[in-house]
Amino acid sequence: MGSSMPQWLDIFEIYARYCNVVSRNDYATSKELLAVLSKSLEYSGQRREAIFNDIYKLMSCLDLSVDSRNFNRFYDFVFFFCRESGQKNIAVHRAITAWRLVLNGRFRLLNQWCNFVQEYQRHNISEDTWQQVLAFSRCVNEDLEGYDPKGAWPVLIDDFVEHMYSLVYMMFFSRCRISRSKNCSTEDYIFGCAD
Amino acid sequence: MRSIITTPAASASRNSIGNELIWDQDWLVGCFCPSQSGPLWRIYFPPRNAYNMVLHKYGEKLYSGLVTTMTWHLKEIAKSIEAAQGGLFLEELNRKWGDHNKALQMIRDILMYMDRTFVPSNHKTSVHELGLNLWRDNIIHTHKIQTRLLDTLLDLIHRERKGEVINRGLMRNITKMLMDLGSSVYQEDFERPFLEVSASFYSGESQQFIECCDCGDYLKKAERRLNEEMERVSHYLDAKSEAKITSVVEKEMIANHMQRLVHMENSGLVNMLVDDKYEDLSRMYNLFRRVPEGLSTIRDVMTSHLRETGKQLVIDPDRLRDPVDFVQRLLDMKDKHDKIINVAFNNDKTFQNALNSSFEYFINLNNRSPEFISLYVDDKLRKGLKGVTEEDVEVVLDKVMMLFRYLQEKDVFEKYYKQHLAKRLLSGKTVSDDAERSMIVKLKTECGYQFTSKLEGMFTDMRTSQDTMQGFYASQYSEMGDGPTLAVQVLTTGSWPTQPSAPCNLPAEILSVCEKFRAYYLGTHTGRRLTWQTNMGTADIKATFGKGLKHELNVSTYQMCVLMLFNSADCLSYKEIEQATEIPASDLKRCLQSLACVKGKNVLRKEPMSKDIAEDDAFFFNDKFTSKFIKVKIGTVVAQKESEPEKHETRQRVEEDRKPQIEAAIVRIMKSRRVLDHNSIVTEVTTQLQSRFLPNPVVIKKRIESLIEREFLERDKADRKLYRYLA
Numbered sequence: 001m002g003s004s005m006p007q008w009l010d011i012f013e014i015y016a017r018y019c020n021v022v023s024r025n026d027y028a029t030s031k032e033l034l035a036v037l038s039k040s041l042e043y044s045g046q047r048r049e050a051i052f053n054d055i056y057k058l059m060s061c062l063d064l065s066v067d068s069r070n071f072n073r074f075y076d077f078v079f080f081f082c083r084e085s086g087q088k089n090i091a092v093h094r095a096i097t098a099w100r101l102v103l104n105g106r107f108r109l110l111n112q113w114c115n116f117v118q119e120y121q122r123h124n125i126s127e128d129t130w131q132q133v134l135a136f137s138r139c140v141n142e143d144l145e146g147y148d149p150k151g152a153w154p155v156l157i158d159d160f161v162e163h164m165y166s167l168v169y170m171m172f173f174s175r176c177r178i179s180r181s182k183n184c185s186t187e188d189y190i191f192g193c194a195d
Numbered sequence: 196m197r198s199i200i201t202t203p204a205a206s207a208s209r210n211s212i213g214n215e216l217i218w219d220q221d222w223l224v225g226c227f228c229p230s231q232s233g234p235l236w237r238i239y240f241p242p243r244n245a246y247n248m249v250l251h252k253y254g255e256k257l258y259s260g261l262v263t264t265m266t267w268h269l270k271e272i273a274k275s276i277e278a279a280q281g282g283l284f285l286e287e288l289n290r291k292w293g294d295h296n297k298a299l300q301m302i303r304d305i306l307m308y309m310d311r312t313f314v315p316s317n318h319k320t321s322v323h324e325l326g327l328n329l330w331r332d333n334i335i336h337t338h339k340i341q342t343r344l345l346d347t348l349l350d351l352i353h354r355e356r357k358g359e360v361i362n363r364g365l366m367r368n369i370t371k372m373l374m375d376l377g378s379s380v381y382q383e384d385f386e387r388p389f390l391e392v393s394a395s396f397y398s399g400e401s402q403q404f405i406e407c408c409d410c411g412d413y414l415k416k417a418e419r420r421l422n423e424e425m426e427r428v429s430h431y432l433d434a435k436s437e438a439k440i441t442s443v444v445e446k447e448m449i450a451n452h453m454q455r456l457v458h459m460e461n462s463g464l465v466n467m468l469v470d471d472k473y474e475d476l477s478r479m480y481n482l483f484r485r486v487p488e489g490l491s492t493i494r495d496v497m498t499s500h501l502r503e504t505g506k507q508l509v510i511d512p513d514r515l516r517d518p519v520d521f522v523q524r525l526l527d528m529k530d531k532h533d534k535i536i537n538v539a540f541n542n543d544k545t546f547q548n549a550l551n552s553s554f555e556y557f558i559n560l561n562n563r564s565p566e567f568i569s570l571y572v573d574d575k576l577r578k579g580l581k582g583v584t585e586e587d588v589e590v591v592l593d594k595v596m597m598l599f600r601y602l603q604e605k606d607v608f609e610k611y612y613k614q615h616l617a618k619r620l621l622s623g624k625t626v627s628d629d630a631e632r633s634m635i636v637k638l639k640t641e642c643g644y645q646f647t648s649k650l651e652g653m654f655t656d657m658r659t660s661q662d663t664m665q666g667f668y669a670s671q672y673s674e675m676g677d678g679p680t681l682a683v684q685v686l687t688t689g690s691w692p693t694q695p696s697a698p699c700n701l702p703a704e705i706l707s708v709c710e711k712f713r714a715y716y717l718g719t720h721t722g723r724r725l726t727w728q729t730n731m732g733t734a735d736i737k738a739t740f741g742k743g744l745k746h747e748l749n750v751s752t753y754q755m756c757v758l759m760l761f762n763s764a765d766c767l768s769y770k771e772i773e774q775a776t777e778i779p780a781s782d783l784k785r786c787l788q789s790l791a792c793v794k795g796k797n798v799l800r801k802e803p804m805s806k807d808i809a810e811d812d813a814f815f816f817n818d819k820f821t822s823k824f825i826k827v828k829i830g831t832v833v834a835q836k837e838s839e840p841e842k843h844e845t846r847q848r849v850e851e852d853r854k855p856q857i858e859a860a861i862v863r864i865m866k867s868r869r870v871l872d873h874n875s876i877v878t879e880v881t882t883q884l885q886s887r888f889l890p891n892p893v894v895i896k897k898r899i900e901s902l903i904e905r906e907f908l909e910r911d912k913a914d915r916k917l918y919r920y921l922a
Contacts (some may be wrong), residue, residue: 125290128903135915152873152916155896176346 006051011054011081012061014041016075024192029099044142051081052097071106072134078102079130091115098147099133109144116160129154198408221851246308254313261306269295269333277339281293281494288340293332299326318728331376335384344369348385349392356396356423367431374433385751386436388487390443393424397447405452409462413473416705417448418478441485450486457496464496468535476539490545498549501532505557509564509811518563522571526594536840563610566837566845568598573615576631577624588630598636609646609850612638614692620657621731642887652690660684667715681708685716687729688739699729699752699778702759728751738798748798749828753778755787756835758798761816769812784808789829795822850894857898862907865920872916873899 010166014037021033055078062074078098081088090098103110113133117125132154140146147153147161248257272291303310305321310322320328334340348369351361373381397420402415423445428437449456456479457464467475483489505528508514529550536546558564572595583591602608616714617627639647665680677756680698701709708772713725732752737760739745752759761769767775773783787808791801798815803810837845860880866872871879876899877892884890899918902908911917 018586027244125902126904129899133912150874152896155893158893158896 010060014081015058015077017081019073020075024075027043034080038083039078041081041085052101053103055081055098068138075134076101076131079127083095087124089126090130091124095125095130103137105133106132107149108142109140110137116163117156120159121156121162125156126154128157132157137183202711213462213568243389245306249309249313254309254317257306257309258317260314261302261322262325262329265329267334269329273334273340276334277343284343285365285369288334288344289365291373292372293369295326296329299323304328310406317728325362327376332382335373335376335380341384345384345388349389352389352427352592353392353425363430370431372434378433379778381433386439387431389436390439393440394443394447397444398451398815401448401452402653404448405455408478409460410456411462411472413452413456414475414478414482417482419442420444420448421482441505445482445485446606453483453486453492457492465500468497468500468532469533471531473535473538476535480540482545487844490543494539494549495548498534498553501528501553503551504528505553506560506789509557509561515561515563518567518570519574520849521567521756522598525554525558525598529594529597555599555603557801558598558601559603562604562607562846563842564598564844565602565604566611566784568595568602569608569611569615571595572612573619574635576619576626576634578626581626585629586660588627589633592630592634592637596641599638599641603885604849605886606852606888607643607845608690609638609642610845610849610852613650613653617653617691618731620653626913633683649690652687656690657684663716666719667712670715671711678708679704681705681712683716683845684710685725698727699756699776700729701729701752702756704759705755717737728755740820741800744821745825746822747826748821749826753782754790754829755784757786757790761799766815769808769810769814772814787812787814790814791817793829796827798829853888853890853894854898856884856887858902859904860884861898862920865908865918869920870917871912872914873918874916876918 018034018111019038021030021037024030034065059074062070082098084090096118099107099110099114107113134155136147136153138139144161144164149158149161153161231469245257248254272295276284276287276291298321303326306322313319314321319325320396335344348366351366355361370381370385373385375904400420401417404416421441424440424444425437428434428440428900429469432440464476464479466472467479479493480490484491505525508524509521514524525842532550536542540546575591575595576851599605599608616631625631635647635650638650655883662685663685667683681692709727715722716725729752734750734752734755736748736750736755738748738758748758753776756778757772760772760775769787772787773780777782778786782809787799787801788806789796791797791799792806792808796821798817800815800816802813857880857908860883861876864876864879864883873896877895880895881892903910903918906921908918909921
């Protein structure tokens, strides 16, 4: 750093600025400031292919276990950081890599989720969907208990749940045919399909 | 039986009244003897005596004397009634009762003073009532008479039910007697057992009927029974019994067998509906309305029948081949059931509602219904209404509008209607401008100005085009010479359904006239752009065949382009035609098919001969073409209803058109509510839009997501189910 590359920011600096901006209550100005910050990222020519290394570095230095709000902010930051400048959403492949990185150990259906998105999602991931995935990961467990179909989830999440249900039922019926004498219940097989 | 009463009081005033009052029971007995006439008895016991007795405080004596004597007398009467043989029993009873009443009247007259003074002050029963009570206790309620009376009455009624003629006058007198003795006597001694016996009679009879009659006959019998019972009441029972006995018949004959009746095989409600049995249906309605759940039973069966047949109709693949017939069947079905409800079901509102909801249910089961209804109108306005009076046109259009109201996807209908109207106008095939306008007025009332303004724009274009053409020919008069006559319709972009524009190469002769028109039009209207829609035009061309046979061919613009090529060649391959005209392949194939493969219209000859057009076919000018008509109309083989891909495309266009409507609705709602939860938005959007179509909740959700992305809305930070409107 220094005088030769005055605009180069490392991720810690960017995160600090980001936190500073989002902690403001004024929605309009924080938006503007974020736009400025985003611009400066572009100028600083972040090595886009290395962003996940940076995120990993940042994540390992942050204490994200204590306060879920800290993690929220970090999670939102990841979206901000992954976004190409001038765009409102992020590409599917990038979102998946980011999810695998930051939600590791925090979302029990992470693997299924990422596979599903990889296979079925064509469009970019919007900020709202990104944020709702975190909320979703917190309120459901493996058997999708806690999912409310009327819960205003983004369509992608609704589709994911439907996809999981259909897998479970396919599983359930095929296994039941094999071992009809056994007392089958759908819950038993949730894990089966989760692998 | 003679007693002498000495009154102390009387002795105190002998002079004025006389020292002895004689209480002679014989007078009373005499009263009961009908052969004697009343006034005679006043001689034996003039009212004055009674008066004197009461006056001198012998009222009690007089009263109890009356009771004793009457009781004794009635016991005698009871014996004579009991002694009556068989059928004479009732007559005897009736006669004795008449005598008793007469006697009672006399006694009351004689003892009037006692009745007025002694009876009320000592809280006694009045003479008349006493007489009735004693009759009741000593005659009617004696064991022998009581059971015999009831049995006789019930037996007579039973015989009457079985068809015998009975003496109704006598019955009336007897029941009148029971009623006179007090309503409780009538009810306990007759009415209650009567109802019980009736219930078991009708229970048995209905069981027997239902086993051997069909539904219609059964209902006729039930109706007759019901009328008989009502008649019986009016002839010889208490009017209050009517409700009770009819409810017995209703319960036993109708309520208990309702389900079995409506579902009766080969004759139940469904068969009646199918065969338009107005009388039977009306009878069923009138009988069933008398019992609880009766009408709802009919309604439920009718509804499920309608839904079932309607469903069969709309999903039957055979029916889908002919859209006009499809809609005609729907209309016939509606007419049929309207008439049934009107004639047989008393125009019952709840039945009309059931009919409407059934139609709404099954019409929407087939997502082609909107298209077909529009095609039906198209057919009617093209040819179906030719020579039909204005009123009849209105009737047909009103019926169509009624079907339109059942549609959930009104926007789809509108889309097709616009397409079909455009075709009608451009081909000049519309039968009556008035009918077209009338239909548009109706649509305006239903869908609002927004939709019909486009349609009205189409009419305006047609009118303006006529003026333009007149102006064009007026200005070109000198230079036109012998060239082809051109008729151009200038269509405003946006008013007409968007047609994928596929301009083809016009023959040189046409092209030059077109260019003249273009110059003229752009000269009078600056700043406009003209695009030729060659896929929509028609042409009349003169052709000379072998042996100098001349025909006038009415063809489409595409067909004209193809035929003109044969002016300079006798044989052309498919590829050559395609290259020369640049008509899109699917249209070219259709157009060649109609020129070469339709018998009687085959002005071209194709090699090899086959029904379909292949890429390596060759086409010849058919020199041997003959037709008995001078004018030959060569229709394009058009799919009247849309093919699957076309349908899919229209569907997609509809879906696309819905998006902005849904978004607009969301924004409208959020603008006024500022903050709202997801499900309320979905509900409100659905309500706002349901007059046009039924928005899919998933689509609404997607629109919300899109609005969030475009920062019209945001999710509430604290409650993720809430959305906020961002001004």
